[in-house]
Amino acid sequence: MQHFQELARQFETYLKQYDFFPPGPENLYVPCRSILASGGKHIRPTLCLMACELFGNLSEDAFHAAVALELFHNFTLIHDDIMDHAPLRRGKPTIHTEYGLASGILSGDVMNIYAYEQLRKINPAHLPEILRIFNKVAIEVCEGQQLDMDYEAFDEVGIDEYLEMISLKTSVLLATSLQIGTILGNGNSHDAENIYLFGKSLGMAFQLQDDYLDAFGTGAQVGKRLGGDIRSDKKTYLHIVCKSVMDDKQSELLNSFSALSPEEKVAKTISFYKDLGIDKRTRQIILKFSNQAFDYLNKIDKPEARLKPLKEVAAFLLDRAY
């Protein structure tokens, strides 16, 4: 069993070795190459490879699926950035900012098709099942993005609605990456189910932790300016839980922070969250999902040594011991 970093490196070598796109039309394929080369941790493809290796041998099919997952994920990033009017991604201008709206749309479209072209190369014995699972998650990711946009326009979003949205937008793709790897490694259906649920809980914990760190992280943990979500009035888990516990007077107080300078607004909101115990509640739910994740992983009947790399990556992503 290889560790995350080793398999991520192998994936990156594979990605560089094969140029999946033809030379032209340049205006179509330059943006595709650009986003693929712009970094990212390659979590999804590497989880797929790790799961495959947990149950069987790392096959060419696992690499096809891994590339498909990476292409699909990058396609959604390009289109989400257009819909969210995001100017930057990974510290660089987003694709539509650099190449224009039409290029963003069309490059995303063609990357999605190239994802399916990678899947197509998978052994016909596995192809229909992989395609079914892939389509399911691809539809869910679109639905998650739609709910995210819908909720931004709502006055009130329920906690369960929010959890469902981040599940669709983030968790299920991590879960499916592991599930596809398991199937291609010839794991049984129990294994595929448990690893899927491991990935889903991991994704939930990871996304909620992202919300948490924005307000309560250290600079090093966040990797970006603290309180970005507060500045942009994003409906994070913190915000939604806060809304669900505040009384009218507290609500008035929170609203009054909008008149302050951004720095003051962030500082006041964070201390307000703390007063209401939002930080503690958020840590609790992260721990709940995080524990769930490890429970599902422990259901898999493999020696501890073989499960270790997946436990390590979960612990790394969730910044905890295991």
Added chain:
Amino acid sequence: MQHFQELARQFETYLKQYDFFPPGPENLYVPCRSILASGGKHIRPTLCLMACELFGNLSEDAFHAAVALELFHNFTLIHDDIMDHAPLRRGKPTIHTEYGLASGILSGDVMNIYAYEQLRKINPAHLPEILRIFNKVAIEVCEGQQLDMDYEAFDEVGIDEYLEMISLKTSVLLATSLQIGTILGNGNSHDAENIYLFGKSLGMAFQLQDDYLDAFGTGAQVGKRLGGDIRSDKKTYLHIVCKSVMDDKQSELLNSFSALSPEEKVAKTISFYKDLGIDKRTRQIILKFSNQAFDYLNKIDKPEARLKPLKEVAAFLLDRAY
């Protein structure tokens, strides 16, 4: 062998009978249902069904593929309309005009995925081959759209470049629709090749005729206002051929029409095209592709009576006898 109209009706019944989308999120699926219900001639799915019936029995798989082709085509219409800033389609507001940019992008994305979900249902014996062909044409259609946008920004576009662009943007999807139907009807590889080339030539003739009728059609043939392409300075075949034969003085004269009222500009340009014999040249190339189409169809070893429905639809689309 059923005629185009009969199979188109069967397809429409099938499309209405199955609701391919779940109820929600509404903002995602209402636009999908809306464009599917907005009419259109269903040429691609019906050609797929016709080809299948020419070689074998109309199977459930042929309907899966037909729906996939229709979903894919409508996905490209939604996204193309965004890229082309088109306010109307089939006499109604385009999807992004009615539902907003984000809905246009995301509804298109999910429709493309649903197209693959239809393909996934095809018999595993045929699935890898159908998927390969479908991905190929889907990539070509994106490339055609990119070239179309590229050429709009160019000063000069060569005739061959233009023909390549319309081939990618229009003809190959018609060709592939027929090819997929042939494969699913268990036609042999010769048949699949000839019917593909029939569809490609038919598509070329059809698209060039569209350019021709904009300037030289009657109101009834065009179905829209005459000279729309001239008004919007679209680089049609007429425009490109005209540019390739004009001398500097003629070029100056043509440019001077831009100062006129739109009605005068259209009238003067049309008569200018006639003086230079552009109408005749265009009729010649349409006839060339149109004859090619019939030649390829005649290579298929089937009794005349069975080929008749495809000949009829080609003759109907190209407004000619056969």
